[in-house]
Amino acid sequence: MLTLPRRITALFCTETDAVTGALRAVRQEKLSYPRDLSLIGFDDSARAAVMDPPLTMIEQPVHQLGAKAAEVLLDALEGAELRRETHTLHTRLILRTSVAPPQPS
Numbered sequence: 260m261l262t263l264p265r266r267i268t269a270l271f272c273t274e275t276d277a278v279t280g281a282l283r284a285v286r287q288e289k290l291s292y293p294r295d296l297s298l299i300g301f302d303d304s305a306r307a308a309v310m311d312p313p314l315t316m317i318e319q320p321v322h323q324l325g326a327k328a329a330e331v332l333l334d335a336l337e338g339a340e341l342r343r344e345t346h347t348l349h350t351r352l353i354l355r356t357s358v359a360p361p362q363p364s
Contacts, residue, residue: 261288261296268361269297275304278314293359303353313355320348 260267261284270285272278278300285292292298293312300307303316327346335341 272300274302292357297358314357315355316353318351323348
């Protein structure tokens, strides 16, 4: 994607390993973020804040996610009827400096 004639303006990575791969590819192509493209990751980690520049991330509520999974598992182990349910947990956008408006072509 980084070598297409009409280059992309942003990358959204779904987890830390994908962000690491994206950073490697950006550097390999001699590009930088956010000058050449914006970079956003999912599942904030301590490393994101100390990157240069710091990465904008979407933080998921991992403790709530684990607690809900444990609750469902314990209910199942106690013989509760399993049913398909949707649980919505709120995320948080942590704005840092890895995002900028696209540069004019």
